[in-house]
Amino acid sequence: DVKVTQSSRYLVKRTGEKVFLECVQDMDHENMFWYRQDPGLGLRLIYFSYDVKMKEKGDIPEGYSVSREKKERFSLILESASTNQTSMYLCASSGNKQPQHFGDGTRLSIL
Amino acid sequence: QKEVEQNSGPLSVPEGAIASLNCTYSDRGSQSFFWYRQYSGKSPELIMFIYSNGDKEDGRFTAQLNKASQYVSLLIRDSQPSDSATYLCAVKTSYDKVIFGPGTSLSVIP
Numbered sequence: 001d002v003k004v005t006q007s008s009r010y011l012v013k014r015t016g017e018k019v020f021l022e023c024v025q026d027m028d029h030e031n032m033f034w035y036r037q038d039p040g041l042g043l044r045l046i047y048f049s050y051d052v053k054m055k056e057k058g059d060i061p062e063g064y065s066v067s068r069e070k071k072e073r074f075s076l077i078l079e080s081a082s083t084n085q086t087s088m089y090l091c092a093s094s095g096n097k098q099p100q101h102f103g104d105g106t107r108l109s110i111l
Numbered sequence: 112q113k114e115v116e117q118n119s120g121p122l123s124v125p126e127g128a129i130a131s132l133n134c135t136y137s138d139r140g141s142q143s144f145f146w147y148r149q150y151s152g153k154s155p156e157l158i159m160f161i162y163s164n165g166d167k168e169d170g171r172f173t174a175q176l177n178k179a180s181q182y183v184s185l186l187i188r189d190s191q192p193s194d195s196a197t198y199l200c201a202v203k204t205s206y207d208k209v210i211f212g213p214g215t216s217l218s219v220i221p
Contacts, residue, residue, distance in 0.1 A: 042211060042212070042213045043155075090155070099201075100201075102156070103154060104154050
């Protein structure tokens with residue numbers, strides 16, 4: 001079974017803080033993704049990566065950055081957290097031409 | 112026109128009935144189609160994928176694909192209260208991007 005592990009289920013941070021969300025997959029997948037999900041807005045793609053040290057902007061990259069130093073790990077960084085970044089964050093991974101599998105999600109609150 | 116659309120919910124069916132969830136997509140060159148189930152407060156879970164026209168069955172679930180009509184559906188036979196969830200349709204487009212639909216909320220009434 002595919003295992004995608006997100007470092008925290010719940011996280012509370014303050015505005016202006018730098019926030020790191022970590023994601024690790026154990027299936028040697030090439031592709032990794034970060035989404036946020038908000039009521040009424042569905043899943044929105046923030047960033048994705050097709051290989052180590054590679055990153056591509058998704059639909060809503062503003063205010064975020066990512067890092068992929070190792071194939072199994074994909075980190076999402078909120079450079080200076082703001083209240084409108086309060087959301088459920090979902091990491092996913094996939095092999096080439098394979099479906100995406102999601103981690104359990106991180107519910108992030110910015111106060 | 113949105114790239115992936117799903118029938119608006121919520122959809123309510125009685126226990127034991129067939130639930131029918133529909134999805135249409137705009138990119139005619141799309142090749143891969145996925146259905147995810149998402150329980151409230153949880154992450155999406157892959158339940159079906161289909162690549163070819165026709166039907167694909169897995170237990171109580173059947174995915175149906177009609178590329179000419181740009182339509183994919185998910186049928187759930189003998190619906191159970193545990194099937195109550197939001198179902199997301201996802202389409203891999205010709206430009207290699209996966210687009211998720213907004214989801215349809217299903218409620219199975221005991």
